[in-house]
Amino acid sequence: MQPDTALIYLRISANRTSEHASIQQQRDDCTALAARLGYIRTVEFVDEAVSAYGERTRPGYQQLLQRIAVAPATVVVWHLDRLYRRPNELEQLLDLLDTSQVRIEAVQGGSFDLNRHEGRLFARQLVAFANYESAHRGARVARAQQQRAGRGLLHGGSHYGYQHNGALEPFQAGIVRQIVDDYLIGLSPTAIAHELTRDGVPAPRGGKWNGTTVSEILTSDRLHHRRFHRPTANLIVAIWDQLISDDESTLVQLGLLLPPRDASRSSTTLLGGILRCRGCGRRLVAGVTRFGRRIYSCRTALARCPGPTLDACQMDEQITIAAVEQFSHAWRPHVPPPEELLQTIRTAREDLASFAISFGAGRLDHNGYLTMRDPLDRVLTVGGIGFAAHRQARVLRLATAEFHHRWATSLPFRRAVICALLPDLDGTSPLEPRADLSG
Numbered sequence: 001m002q003p004d005t006a007l008i009y010l011r012i013s014a015n016r017t018s019e020h021a022s023i024q025q026q027r028d029d030c031t032a033l034a035a036r037l038g039y040i041r042t043v044e045f046v047d048e049a050v051s052a053y054g055e056r057t058r059p060g061y062q063q064l065l066q067r068i069a070v071a072p073a074t075v076v077v078w079h080l081d082r083l084y085r086r087p088n089e090l091e092q093l094l095d096l097l098d099t100s101q102v103r104i105e106a107v108q109g110g111s112f113d114l115n116r117h118e119g120r121l122f123a124r125q126l127v128a129f130a131n132y133e134s135a136h137r138g139a140r141v142a143r144a145q146q147q148r149a150g151r152g153l154l155h156g157g158s159h160y161g162y163q164h165n166g167a168l169e170p171f172q173a174g175i176v177r178q179i180v181d182d183y184l185i186g187l188s189p190t191a192i193a194h195e196l197t198r199d200g201v202p203a204p205r206g207g208k209w210n211g212t213t214v215s216e217i218l219t220s221d222r223l224h225h226r227r228f229h230r231p232t233a234n235l236i237v238a239i240w241d242q243l244i245s246d247d248e249s250t251l252v253q254l255g256l257l258l259p260p261r262d263a264s265r266s267s268t269t270l271l272g273g274i275l276r277c278r279g280c281g282r283r284l285v286a287g288v289t290r291f292g293r294r295i296y297s298c299r300t301a302l303a304r305c306p307g308p309t310l311d312a313c314q315m316d317e318q319i320t321i322a323a324v325e326q327f328s329h330a331w332r333p334h335v336p337p338p339e340e341l342l343q344t345i346r347t348a349r350e351d352l353a354s355f356a357i358s359f360g361a362g363r364l365d366h367n368g369y370l371t372m373r374d375p376l377d378r379v380l381t382v383g384g385i386g387f388a389a390h391r392q393a394r395v396l397r398l399a400t401a402e403f404h405h406r407w408a409t410s411l412p413f414r415r416a417v418i419c420a421l422l423p424d425l426d427g428t429s430p431l432e433p434r435a436d437l438s439g
């Protein structure tokens with residue numbers, strides 16, 4: 001990819017007439033913006049009449065992702081909502097950033113550097129809000145279901161983990177229990193799905209598990225033992241068996257509200273995307289030198305970063321020793337009350353979303369947006385630290401035999417444990433005392 005070429009992505013959605021901008025109008029605006037930014041050439045990726053909410057894939061978007069994957073790129077769109085509407089589409093895009101640099105320029109609403117924390121956070125706010133809206137718009141509850149709801153019963157049909165009478169189904173309930181336990185020590189839904197498939201556990205509808213199925217279980221009302229009477233939106237006392245404790249339910253909801261951690265992304269190496277660069281603070285990526293030596297390096301900074309390149313074998317060995325040693329100490333981190341954490345984070349997220357909407361709609365300028373956002377950002381950071389303390393505590397409560405078995409057999413488990421017990425590794429010695437970890 002030549003640096004003087006911008007990638008233009010155009011999409012028209014069939015079902016959102018209020019935001020309607022024709023392909024030609026988007027094209028004209030995007031081309032003009034690319035020219036203003038100094039790009040001489042443009043390459044277009046177009047999806048026409050594809051609803052972002054349908055099951056159909058967007059071929060133009062997929063081609064765009066493939067281009068981004070191979071080289072640094074600038075993507076020009078008419079509005080951010082052309083690019084992704086569902087959280088998993090954004091995460092797919094962010095996943096690519098481990099190996100590439102992507103800058104997003106939008107005709108409406110300014111530019112976002114998705115390689116930077118604030119750009120990612122902002123993009124996630126927007127997509128979370130769009131998704132929330134669409135889920136509510138699409139909600140249609142049948143009369144019979146409402147009546148069941150009114151009596152505190154599960155929806156009709158089968159429910160993974162439960163029998164028809166609302167009692168637990170022992171095998172499936174055990175799997176759900178495992179999913180919750182793994183999620184709360186830091187495994188991502190995708191990693192959990194891989195592990196279940198690897199262990200030969202059949203998915204709810206047969207075949208392989210995927211991240212979406214795991215996420216559906218984690219977000220389900222039946223897991224959180226809550227039921228709403230749709231016409232009144234009143235909470236009804238659920239009368240089916242409870243599978244997890246109230247605190248665990250609160251922590252799962254908290255985890256789903258906080259931005260996913262970079263380190264929760266899948267990787268085939270122990271520390272890729274986990275170690276931070278001592279020079280610039282970015283996450284290091286794994287690679288292999290032309291002499292075949294495995295390394296972790298700060299490749300995303302395009303050679304301008306003075307940060308060191310680390311020998312991967314040596315780092316893996318050193319961090320493994322440190323993590324296992326932390327586990328064997330059996331210390332107890334201080335954990336803040338889950339319900340308090342959840343309320344604080346929920347309020348901050350709602351405020352952030354409304355500021356982001358105001359900014360996107362032009363009612364708030366960039367400086368005004370930053371001023372409103374910064375204190376909330378800090379609230380989220382503190383909340384993230386509180387949630388991390390719970391992850392630490394849960395890892396430390398694992399039975400010794402189980403810990404060592406899973407350490408030996410599961411890479412996602414090792415990565416989760418390292419993130420929980422040794423946060424913010426920067427490639428200096430991880431063998432420091434744990435005093436600074438438990439705050």
Ligand SMILES: [Zn+2]
Nearest residue numbers: 277298305307
């Ligand atoms: Zn660096």
